[in-house]
Amino acid sequence: MRDMIIYGAFDRHNYGDLLFPLVLDRLIKEKTYNKIYIAGLINSDLTKYGSLKTFSIKKVLKESNEKAAVILGGGDIIGCDWQSAVSYLLPKTISALFERFFCRIAPQYTEKFIKRIFGVNYAMPFCPEFFEMGESRKIIYNSVGATAISNFNDDDIKKVTNVLNQATYISVRDNFSSDQIERILGVVPVLAPDSAQMMSELFTTEEIDKKTSRLACNIIKKFRNKYLVFQISKIHAFEKERDFAKSLDEIFFKLQMPIIFVAIGNATNHEDREGIRRVAALLDKKTVFQIYKIGDIFSIMNIIKNSKCYCGTSLHGLITAIAFSVPRVGLLPKLRKQVNYMNTWDLDAMPRGINAENLYKSVKQVLIVEKEKLIKKSEYLVNEYRANFERIYQLLE
DSSP, X not given: OOOEEEESSTTSSBHHHHHHHHHHHHHHTTSOOSOEEEEESSOBOOGGGTOOOBEEHHHHHHHSOTTOXXXXXXBSOTTOOHHHHHHTTSOHXXXXXXXIIIHHHOHHHHHHHHHHHHTOOOSXXXXXXXXXXXXXXXXXXXXXXXXXXXXXXXXXXXXXXXXXXXXSEEEESSHHHHHHHHHHHSSOOEEOOOGGGGXXXXXXXXXXXXXXXXXXXXXXXXXXXXXXXXXXOHHHHTTTHHHHHXXXXXXXXXXXXXXXXXXXXXXXXXXXXXXXXXXXXTSOTTOOEEEEOSOOHHHHHHHXXXXXXXXXXXXXXXXXXXXXXXXXXXXXTTOHHHHHHHHHHSOTTSOOSBOGGGHHHHXXXXXXXXXXXXXXXXXXXXXXXHXXXXXXXXXXX
């Protein structure tokens, strides 16, 4: 039997990235396998947030058997470069110095140095290659994104074409990514929903409740099914704080919905805690709100699951809402990952790319959508992803 290596950016504190190994670990355990490894660029232990431990891909490739399957677990990883991957792992102050100095002044030497530190020499951090891992292993891309390819020059396209031609199976999570892969490879990849859509099937209400923090449980109990969840990162809130606060005040006063702020992405360059703090500070004094900033997986999942509506910039906050049949509004038109995913899979009635001034109108719109339609959409996406996973496993048997 093969070892299964689930590989991705699971070594940073970001809700979506921490979800992927949890989902795939459950799915693989329904099948036959030898051993499951969870791999990132580095060893990490974020179990206090409900995640699984990761071990460095260098170590895992040495320990796993020669016919192991490397499953790229999810995320917008095709085309992700070394600079981006490393910057998310560094503390904020060091990350800024790294990006502004080393990557701009001496990018080639910086990349060589980074690869030496991590002990792998791939052209791109989350695109494994045979020369490093051996040709007897299989490379599987599991419902990933490929947004970055649209900005590639000819040299970058040659690199990504070379690595993708080594894959046994490629599935992508949205039509835009599919178009990019088809453009450079001349082959249409499998289109499948994000694996995180499976959370509503894999995790029971009892398990989610048990793994939810006391503070989150109190929020849910106090405001159950009557509150709006709002999430925004620091960079996306910039210079929009006052406009979003104004719209949230309007939602509270006209729709009687308290606002629950959640911090979903807390890795460097996400920094939701700062984003939501800035918006919350500008709310009307009479607007009822609460902030949940701990960032543990099952509490975030449960808060969204029991909400009346979700509004945010996080793709996996949105996917959580879809999974649990919660009305949702995707924020800001420039967020291609979220817009592309919603255009591919979500109901037309769910607004996407929404600016602050249209937030109240959008929330009011989604609240009248029939619950049955939301449930059917969730069930459909579970079945679509399950079919993708079954195709993957047939290739590995």
